[in-house]
Amino acid sequence: MDFLTLIQILDSSVRLATPLLLACLAGLFSERAGIFDIGLEGKMLAAAMFSAATAAITGNVWLGLLAGIGASMFLSIIHGLASITFRGNQLISGVAINFLAAGITVLVAQDWFSQGGRTPQLSGAGRFEGFDLPFADSLGSVPIFGPTYSELVSGHSILVYIAFLAVPATWYVLFRTRFGLRLRAVGENPAAVDTAGVSVVGLRYAAVAICGVLCGIAGAYLATALQAGFVKDMTAGRGFIALAALIFAKWRPWSALWTCLLFGFLQAIALRFQNIDLGVITVPVQLMDALPYILVVVILAGVGGKAIPPRAGGEPYVKER
């Protein structure tokens, strides 16, 4: 494998890791506040459909992004109502959101565009194009650094940079701000927050809302940057992979970054090398495609150390009698 191939695979890893990373951080906010969210998948899917549809209709990808965030937020608020206000079961609510999104996206897309549940192909201003960072061209000829910078670091869509900047931002918010302290506290012991005179409900809704925004960006990225339009079930389990990554990262932002990059890398390899010939045997493409999902199972089986979730996670907060 030559250097340029490696750079291209890594470049592809970054692109594929982006939606995972956004969804993973979305889950991180929600779960750190004690609201388990297996509806990441559904929120991304809804965001993908509505962003692609809006971008297709208006021709403006930024309006598409807003629509995607709006759709995801709407589902987030449903999840918040079910699990915070009405103290319902968070897993059931999440499952319901996934089903709802899987059905309604195709239905709406078919109703609006009559293209078999797809949205029209996006192009031009209807899509997030990659943009070059300064000096990408002029530095391209410098050995090693040049291609690394111009191919790997530069040339992604704005959402990729947002996703990667969201990592230090998340870390900072969680561990260096008042909001972060309270958010982490409410996921560990909401009674401590309540007796300290801070609203448990308010904090949890804030966390769920942030989760909605990030999932919205993730979905919009899928349909308007990574691909050029929405197709049925295009999230392909990314929401669940993001959840597994979150567990493997032990609910920490920086670890989430590395884990998502690992998943992105596996997907990139599967895309790049269809059948890998190892001389003795040929690894079929199906196995390569399945790798990220196999890794999910391995992670959930507890490889990589014991992951301790936020202690109040999944439990609705009820004042004790």
Add this chain to the structure above:
Amino acid sequence: MTAPAIELKGISKAFGPVQANKDISIRVMPGTIHGIIGENGAGKSTLMSILYGFYKADAGEVFISGNRTEIPDSQAAIAAGIGMVFQHFKLVENFTVLENIILGAEDGALLRPSLAKARKSLLELEQEYDLKVDPDAVIEEIGVGMQQRVEILKALYRQANILILDEPTGVLTPAEADQLFRILGRLKDEGKTIILITHKLREIMDITDTVSVMRRGEMTATVKTSETSPEHLAELMVGRKVLLRVDKTPAQPGNVVLDVQNLRVRDEQGVERLKGIDLQVRAGEILGIAGVAGNGQSELLEVLGGYATGTGTITLNGQPIDLTGKNSDGRSRRANGIAHVPEDRQREGLIMDFSAWENTAFGYHHDPRYASGILMNNAAIKADTQEKMDRFDVRPPHPHLAAKNFSGGNQQKIVLAREIERNPDLLLVGQPTRGVDIGAIEFIHQQIVALRDQGKAVLLVSVELEEILGLADRVAVMFDGQIMGTRAATDTDEKELGLLMAGVTA
């Protein structure tokens, strides 16, 4: 005359059909320690939760320093200078002490300046009140005594002038409790007002200035502590005369029933928790095991009760008992004639969501009276439970009620009835009266003594030294997995036992 620090007028609160507080009025003068005593479920905690804005009263008014104050939420209570230390601490376990202290009382959107400021005030508070804590320690890694100090510091950091403590000594060792009382004395000297909720008469007598007694949601009396006696308070609490001392005749010890030689137990981490225990319990005597919690008493009960394994020799009435293998489980122990009232009745003694009659059958499912083949004879179990409940005065006497709906004392009676009525040769009892109200304590102690008088052997484990001294005939003190010494209960006192509990041998 100065205005009371707190005055409550006509507070009422109902939870559904249960009237938790009925028209309660109380005045707490500034700079005093005011005790509120009452049995479990008397409404003490509800009243204080109303004061702290946790619940909203159905009727009544609150005056703080003479001013009528609305307390709709905890934020308002904190603003009014009220701090509360709950029975179950409200701390974030994986946060540091400092983070817990600033939570909700941060100075700005960023943490760094808040933490720095809190660190400084913590040092000042530490010096002012002699409250030592390590600001960077993580809560789950410090002991309960220290955690409680963090709770007190949390309140003081929020400028609390009135401190409410709900059953603060329930989780503390005697030494830690003494330290807490010293701190409370110090706070009082500095002009703070303290409300101490408890059901322990001794604490009330020791440190309060005034005491209010609650019974079934009503305030029955408020008296000066110096003008009352434990007997009088107990009567006010329970509504009848209560015997505070255990009434028993000297023991008539018979043959050795339980003989333990060189018992060793390792925990899951491989740490040796019992380091060669030798002890004997005779028929017709109560051997009390005293010690600070966590010195191996629990492991001793677990091995004898059949849910931990160990090495050594144990005989019951001369017959050896297996310490490992298939004949070392709880069912085998029961077959051997060992009954067990576990230390933690809510986790080990009962299934809280199951009804009283189901709980009564636990461990004795194979009893032919309860079952034939694979079928349970539920009607027989229910009838038996009903009789047990009547005999043990369990209130309310409804076999269908879930275990969690009974008070601590009545839960304990259900467990005790199940175990004692099996007519065991040896009864293991752990913390028989933890979280149990005075009226029930008297009854439970009487039952244990009655079993002894039938010539049975009783092994009693309790962290309450008073209980050990009152109930046991002989006292063995455990420290660090070993028995430091054994004394006749009549020949020793709290001071001598306290030294042994600390590992000091004369």
